[in-house]
Amino acid sequence: MEVPLFFCPAFVGIVLFRVRHQVSLSNSHHKLRFAAKNRFFLRLENGNPFKSIRGSFRCSNWIENYPTAPSITQIADAKVIYSVAPAMGHNKESHPECNSRVPAIMNALEKMELTPKFRGSEIIELQSLKPATVDDIASVHAKAYVSGLEKVMDQATEKGLIFIDGSGPTYATATTFQESLLAAGAGISLIDSVVAASKVSHSPPVGFALIRPPGHHAVPKGPMGFCVFGNVAIAARYAQRAHGLKRVFIIDFDVHHGNGTNDAFYDDPDIFFLSTHQDGSYPGTGKIDQSGHGAGEGATLNLPLPGGSGDIAMRTVVDEVIVPCAQRFKPDIILVSAGYDGHVLDPLASLQYTTGTYYMLASSIKELAKDLCGGLCVFFLEGGYNLSSLSYSVADSFHAFLGEPTLAADFDNPAILYEEPSNKVKQAIQKIKHIHSL
Template sequence: MCAFQIILCLQFRGSEIIQLQDFRTATLEDIASVHSRSYVFGLEKTFQESLIVAGVGLSLVDHVVAASKVSQTPAIGFALIRPPRHHVVPKGPMGFCVFGNVAIAARYTQRSRGLQHVFIIDFDVHHGNGTNDVFYDDPDIFFLSTHQEGSYPCTGKIDNIGCENGEGAMLNLPLVGWSGDIAMRTVFDVVIVLPAQRFKPNIILVSAGYDGHIRDPLANLQFTTGTYYMLASNIKKLAKELCSGRCVFFLEGGYNLKSLSDSVADSFRAFVGEPSMEEKVDDLGYLYDESSFKVKQAIQRIKHLHSL
């Protein structure tokens, strides 16, 4: 019975139809009479853990901001949290994600720390569509994503640059399959640095996905452990140059435990100024040659579209 029919029934046959106003909430015991207790309590636990995980990012922002005021040494935070979170759209979950931790931290940074300009770099192999959607029309938060073209969730086209007041405060850089270290280094040096310098951020937040590694099963970019060392090192330098070293990394994707652990460890080595361990942990013999022509062609396309 549709809502219109119910209203008519209540109006003309009120004595025969009772509209129940007071109803109770089902208890966990009620739900567990059908569903397993592990499933029921798991849902409750997931929500509480999601709040804790989101709080990790906020605490790191607090620490990094405070440290930057008393030390000349760049303060970098790294939230070792799972699952990845950058796919959550404003109205609901998506892609393993419950809450958008980077987006939440960006808003917190503005509202509670007085840092208005937030630069977000997302180098997960998948496009951070959730973060993209939250800040699509926001001129004070610059969202930049590198990701594999055509991969899940098939968003992040090159012409997606924001809208209204936020137009131009967004840069999506889809990379073709089998792009690797040469492409990523070139994109960082030629494309990423300039908009960051122009934007003049107060803090840099990073969605650090390690699923672009050549050994990762979910995509076919061919980043190496050294690629992630380079990214961590260059982002650290960029933060030191632009925003007193204030920078927080948030762990996103990475589904081969060996490449994930090696790459995260190498990121920490970059933070503390130790050399990369790439030669000891990676077998580079299985890499395909990258076409320098294709890399240059892609860079020219990006520069032309965004008028860099």
């Protein structure tokens, strides 16, 4: 199948990508195959000669599971390890959650010399991945949903594109099921990587899953809000099951409430879910008094922030809410739903975070993980729909992981910012501190 040239209008500066991919039942490694060998091959064109990105996916124990991956010692010496699952076949023309999102990030990392090509052993791309199993997905989602989604792939193949969320925003194409398994698996592979590194180093690398479709809206019974499978929730259960990391702290700084993650763990005392999001934004959940149920009472913290909240608000939230919550919870690992759609340039909301805000978040969370859980920390890409602000903010997050100065001043324009609603922010923070006895 040949996908034509496309342009996502939110991107500042035109980047064209031509994607060729084929679906085959043969054993040829030159074709996209989503069956037993699970190989993908894509080519990107951005004004430079074509370059290839390959991933091969296999199963169990570090050597057996990741036979072509760097050694544990190499990973332990790195500062950042990332995986890439761009879901190039999962695409709807003119949709904000388009298949140019991950390639835009990769272009920015290349441009800013934040890839293994430029950084050697400091940065590693984990290329030997495995798709999540159905059992991995079923640790969070109903098996009926998982099997039902697989069955409608024939319908998606026939029609080209279908909607799988009754409210309309979540679509599927012929490759959505397998590419969603791969997105979840890319996160799981990073869990394995940072845990393996932590066995031989006190400073394992920070992991970042550059994946789509996003996941934090996907509820246990089905898809929602651009999201198919709950990538971070699946990784949390995997960390518990495979590595005995019982206490998982999840930070969700996407502009929208991570209702799917919220629902998956609402009665679980061992998984603390903390979401900051814009008050009144989609999907309308995540009220400040929703703090868990039963045994999980107090292990959910929802902090809706007023529109216009920005860098000052988020710095205060980190200092007065996120850090004390994590210190009290004492996690074994920190997972992050990293949504970059709170950026002032993003079209889907009205917060005014900057690239510098995301640098601060990445730096603070990295240090929190170092202090509390031996540095075990993995970020998962969620939202972010202005391709320019998304890609530069992710790149500056990498600078934070590396312990390097922010380059936000090269991108941010303070002139477009306006006064934050400081009184409303203060009221929200004081209320959440009262509810959770912080």
